Amino acid sequence: MIKNSKLNNIYWTSIPKKYLNVPYFELLDGVEGILGQVPSDKEILVVCAKEGSSIMIADMLFEEGLDVAYLKGGMKAWSEHLEPIKVGNLKDGGEIYQFVRIGKGCLSYMVVSNGEAAIIDATRMTDIYTKFAEDINATIIHVFDTHLHADHISGGRAIAEKTNATYWLPPKDAIEVTYEYQPLEGGIDVTIGNTTINIHALYSPGHTIGSTSFVVDEKFLLSGDILFIDSIGRPDLAGKAEDWVTDLRESLYKRYRKLSEELIVLPAHFMIIDELNEDGSVSKKLGTLFEQNHGLNIEDENEFRKLVTENLPPQPNSYQEIRETNMGKISPDEEKQREMEIGPNRCAVR
Known part of the structure; x- marks a missing residue:
């Protein structure tokens, strides 16, 4: 069974140094095309925006024998953790x-x-x-x-x-x-x-x-x-x-x-x-x-x-x-507030 990885289990120093960014729709027919790019000797964490797609892809990778988990809540949860x-x-x-x-x-x-x-x-x-x-x-x-x-x-x-x-x-x-x-x-x-x-x-x-x-x-x-x-x-x-x-x-x-x-x-x-x-x-x-x-x-x-x-x-x-x-001039709903905050903070002179 694939694992869900809660945010507090992902320690800062263990954030992966290597990543593979593949559009979800390219994997709808299977993950065979990326197996050569995914290490078989390490745990793989699959991440998407809201969780759903990552469960499907993680399941496919699991069926191929890989040690795989998905990020519970996706990037939405990551942003708000x-x-x-x-x-x-x-x-x-x-x-x-x-x-x-x-x-x-x-x-x-x-x-x-x-x-x-x-x-x-x-x-x-x-x-x-x-x-x-x-x-x-x-x-x-x-x-x-x-x-x-x-x-x-x-x-x-x-x-x-x-x-x-x-x-x-x-x-x-x-x-x-x-x-x-x-x-x-x-x-x-x-x-x-x-x-x-x-x-x-x-x-x-x-x-x-x-x-x-x-x-x-x-x-x-x-x-x-x-x-x-x-x-x-x-x-x-x-x-x-x-x-x-x-x-x-x-x-x-x-x-x-x-x-x-x-x-x-x-x-x-x-x-x-x-x-x-x-x-x-x-x-x-x-x-x-x-x-x-x-x-x-x-x-x-x-x-x-x-x-x-x-x-x-x-x-x-x-x-x-x-x-x-x-x-206090406007009161956007929760989804709108989430949308307004998308992206990194840019508070500093660089």
Whole structure:
């Protein structure tokens, strides 16, 4: 019998290095034509969009004597899968978890202390966060978005409504929102159990003018879309790259330089698999990024401006619709939201 391979059984480092991409309709009459291209001494994972086609092809390969499995839920499930990984302990017994959305490159967080929890930059798969909190006996009391997201639909407001938690959003990003929120401004300290979240209003855009960073327990720096492991945030998604470049440089080269280099940077996205650590998490010390991240080592301001305004990838799919959804202006159904998020995140300067 062929096996279904659930997502949490596919470990990051075991993602196959070799793949064969064959249109489904070419295999309707059988798999004989590709047998010479498929290794017989390794397990084969068959993947399609929603699962159905992969079951049929996996069954054909199984009949040919191959060790084969199919990805349960297909690429749809892969895109929406969140893997919670503990990234550290807090001083007074708390913990911080990173939720890795491997199929999209999104990173979100849960800070837990003394039975209370805060969620930062949640995706639209809200049940995963609430179920995880329930499993560890934590009550969600605060939900934050570091900025108004443009590449994926936030689940922050929905989680706050479901759990009666306080929802926080930078006011400079909230001018057009249609719902109530708590203004996320610099100098605020929010307590979760025995843990303090220090809010630093670093008004430098990854996507927005309100982008805000958090220091948690004087140990972790949640950088949102300002700073990534291998790059820095792009400032053009509201059409104001030229206006915001100075703010971006000010935050990265002055405000961040005042922080401890021992802080562990936890960004809101990653770009490539190489940024993942051995345990599947994404993090690096701030001091290491000062040494290794090219975006933090451009002395000439004009060169920096050129990098940030001219070296940009295509804008995310449906980014304006995503922004309007996150503002509360439109309410697309689940299938439409899934369609809007198709494609990789494009939050970084490359």
